[in-house]
Amino acid sequence: MAGLLVKGGRVIDPATKTDAVMDLLIVDGRIAERRPSGQGKGGLPAGTKVVDAATQWVCPGLVDMHVHLREPGGEHKETIETGTKAAAAGGFTSVACMPNTDPWNDSLSVTEYIVAEARRRGVVNVYPIGCVSKGGRGEELAEIGDMVRSGAVAVSDDGLPVGNSYLLRMAMEYTKIFGIPLIDHCEDRMLSASGVMNEGYYSTVLGLKGIPAAAEEVAVGTDLALAGLTGGKLHIAHLSTRGSLEKVRRARRDGLQVTCEATPHHLVLTDQAVADSDYDPNTKMNPPLRSEEDRQALVLGLKDGTIDAIASDHAPHHLDEKLVEFDDAPFGIAGLETSVPLVLDRFVRPGVVTPARFVELMSLNPSRILGIGKGTLAIGADADVTIIDPEAERKVDVTRHQSKSRNTPFHGWTLRGWPVATIVGGRLVHELLAAATR
Numbered sequence: 001m002a003g004l005l006v007k008g009g010r011v012i013d014p015a016t017k018t019d020a021v022m023d024l025l026i027v028d029g030r031i032a033e034r035r036p037s038g039q040g041k042g043g044l045p046a047g048t049k050v051v052d053a054a055t056q057w058v059c060p061g062l063v064d065m066h067v068h069l070r071e072p073g074g075e076h077k078e079t080i081e082t083g084t085k086a087a088a089a090g091g092f093t094s095v096a097c098m099p100n101t102d103p104w105n106d107s108l109s110v111t112e113y114i115v116a117e118a119r120r121r122g123v124v125n126v127y128p129i130g131c132v133s134k135g136g137r138g139e140e141l142a143e144i145g146d147m148v149r150s151g152a153v154a155v156s157d158d159g160l161p162v163g164n165s166y167l168l169r170m171a172m173e174y175t176k177i178f179g180i181p182l183i184d185h186c187e188d189r190m191l192s193a194s195g196v197m198n199e200g201y202y203s204t205v206l207g208l209k210g211i212p213a214a215a216e217e218v219a220v221g222t223d224l225a226l227a228g229l230t231g232g233k234l235h236i237a238h239l240s241t242r243g244s245l246e247k248v249r250r251a252r253r254d255g256l257q258v259t260c261e262a263t264p265h266h267l268v269l270t271d272q273a274v275a276d277s278d279y280d281p282n283t284k285m286n287p288p289l290r291s292e293e294d295r296q297a298l299v300l301g302l303k304d305g306t307i308d309a310i311a312s313d314h315a316p317h318h319l320d321e322k323l324v325e326f327d328d329a330p331f332g333i334a335g336l337e338t339s340v341p342l343v344l345d346r347f348v349r350p351g352v353v354t355p356a357r358f359v360e361l362m363s364l365n366p367s368r369i370l371g372i373g374k375g376t377l378a379i380g381a382d383a384d385v386t387i388i389d390p391e392a393e394r395k396v397d398v399t400r401h402q403s404k405s406r407n408t409p410f411h412g413w414t415l416r417g418w419p420v421a422t423i424v425g426g427r428l429v430h431e432l433l434a435a436a437t438r
Ligand SMILES: [Zn+2]
Pocket: 158, 159, 160, 185, 237, 238, 286, 287
């Protein structure tokens, strides 16, 4: 493979404590050399292509550890091909996909199918997450060992909570053997019942059935107790309330191996969006958009390190499925193509998080949690690179998205800071020509 020289960008790589303008030479899919900028093409392998990254940020390829690619079984919403194209367009070089497909990814054959399809048609790296329980039913353990041997990097019943504490305990004991995390969607379904939005002032005003913060916090409490009992690695998906965050903070102080993620939508929006948008089903997700107090607590968690990762919970749905009354619409929004600009515009630009912390949240930490060896631009590392133009300003235009789905509350938002090129294994898989907007 011909070499690639990423020239003159600001290389931000917290794993090697690097933040400096330099050239990055990629050969045979790996980072071959990091050299002071402006040395010209002297000494480069013949045929080396040059990517000009002047004034741009050169980051380790971003990792989204929580996406739903819908394949197998939900191809009208998304496929591995379209989902990974959306990932590349959004600046992600790796995604981990949740098992609530049809059939659920609860056995070797489904895991193998996903791995093979990702190899055939995937544009970025795909890491399957296997089920905790067969069919996500919370009754008996899935074939965890078989799935891990076929490429699963974690287990989860996401879409649903595991729910069954006894099974959760067994799963945590079992995952310890493989050193993988158990990722839980924390929700007490008896408490959330048939709720459709956050329980609070706005659910009362709008006359919609609420989901209390406690529905999440009760489950987080159970999971933490079981992590303490078993010593297993616990990762809490899409944490959304102040109370959950406080529990994680305390558990970590007590020495538990617990990590957590938050989504851009929970960090940016509140339940007021349901009212402001006049019941737009694109403001319906699970966990629901929470109160302003919760949102502010999450932002603090980004700052102080309690939140380890930002993940999109990319949950594509077909247009027709969302074109119904709020009560009847499915939960979830597409996130892969808006995550990075939302985080850059709302949190990096105002200085809430530094560029290095941004890379930790969206590349290094998710990579470490999943144990996939990504998240760095060290010499010898896989040449997965995301180039970001911190000054590019664009409007979110969902009609131009690579994803099959259009369900986003961010259509029409003007955001500053966009991914402009995505390199996977040394291959340029997405380049935004509109970098010319500057
Ligand atoms: Zn979930």
